[in-house]
Amino acid sequence: MAWITGVGDTAFGRLEGETALSLMARAAGAALAEAGLERKEVDGLICGYSGTLPHLMLATVFAEYFGLAPRYAHAVQAGGATGAAMAMLGQRLVDAGECRHLLIVAGDNRLTGQGRDSAVAMLAQVGERDYEVPFGPTIPAYYALVASRYMHVHGLGEADLAEFAVLMRRHAALHPGAQFKDAITVAEVLASRPIATPLKLLDCCPVSDGAAALVVSAAPGETRLRIAGAAQLHRHQHVSAAADLADFGLADCAGRARAEAGIGVEQVDLLALYDSFTITLLILLEETGFAPRGQAAALARAGVFARDGRWPLNTHGGLLSFGHSGVAGGLAHLVEAARQLAGRAGARQLRQPETAFVHGDGGVLSAHVSLVLRRE
């Protein structure tokens, strides 16, 4: 079995004077401290990628920088799903006996080291080079196409999307490290600057500096927190190649992860879902089994995903308000879920949750990883 024995992170936002490596080191140091581990006890290392430090061998670069000599190390690339994919790989490696204490870490200083305009231009290149990029799309535009179809199929409007921007901001207000904490209203989301219709500025996650890390071990820590199930799905890369923008097939991915954990949605106490844009949350909630099709916004308005609701969602504020620092942004969902299950979420602490469902999405709903975390 594979256990999460420590997590760590930095605040997200504008962090002056840092580099990708220095941020990674902060999060990694915090995770090792929580796990009670010395550097020499870490025998596995998995890193994400960095926008400001593109390198062929980031894991080895970080091992040298931080002072690790692991017997297993490499980077993983699955876009926004990378954090969850690294956790799944960690679970598999520990289960296979390859590692006893595996460090997973990601960090980026995208905001101060790269800048918003450069990040937008870099990310737009995720599109198909010959058949999409020539038309001038952006990452928000790819998701906006998805949103247009979703709203058309279900007869929903921009206010339905906005509900989730408001919810994420409300959750972020309780996290000391969140980038955006000032409350917003649906009206303010609707009035924010248009980016790619129907998405406005407040439907989109920010660009942030930050890092996150976790330790996966072969023996339980005192929190007895296990990675109990994991599954992936990859059906397309580019939005124009997706078979159906109203059905990405995620019920299968989520179902396999829950089956491995031996649970159904009724056992889930807490959700940590990738939220690059508001539309991402509606689609993930509905396809992974936590809302009927077209009903995610109605359930949000009814309080189902609030801190005191049936399925509290992204209690740290998600990418939308806690912040999005590349791979670390997706890893932050895991850090938050682990903290909630461990009873270490401070002012945000839910009442004794036992099971979290986590889902990472990379590309344009292209790469998917579902995870189940359980306190045993």
Add this chain to the structure above:
Amino acid sequence: MTMAEPLAAEFWQGCAQGELRYRRCEGCGATQFPPRPFCTRCGGATRWAVSRGLGTVYAVTRVERAPTPDFAALAPYDILLVDLDEGFRMMAQGAPGLGIGERVRIAFHRQGERALPRFDRHGEDA
């Protein structure tokens, strides 16, 4: 920037000549877009075909914040996913204000070095 795929160069040459080109499988008959030398369904060889350029809007967005300074000069502009009648889907720019489900017809507009496909409303007056 690396070299375009050879078939992509031929696709864009088609656009410059006012032709929307796609590939069709010689084995199973499936349409193949984006163009590839093989069929992703059966692995068979494909060859060029020319679309009539008529289709239906599948999804639409208006880009207000452009990815680069070049595109910022053109913003806002509409980007569509269009289902062509021959059975493939493509991204392209669209005339302002098109909605999902509307019938459209392709046209080609000079933009920089390329003739860029752009869809216009295909209605009673067409």
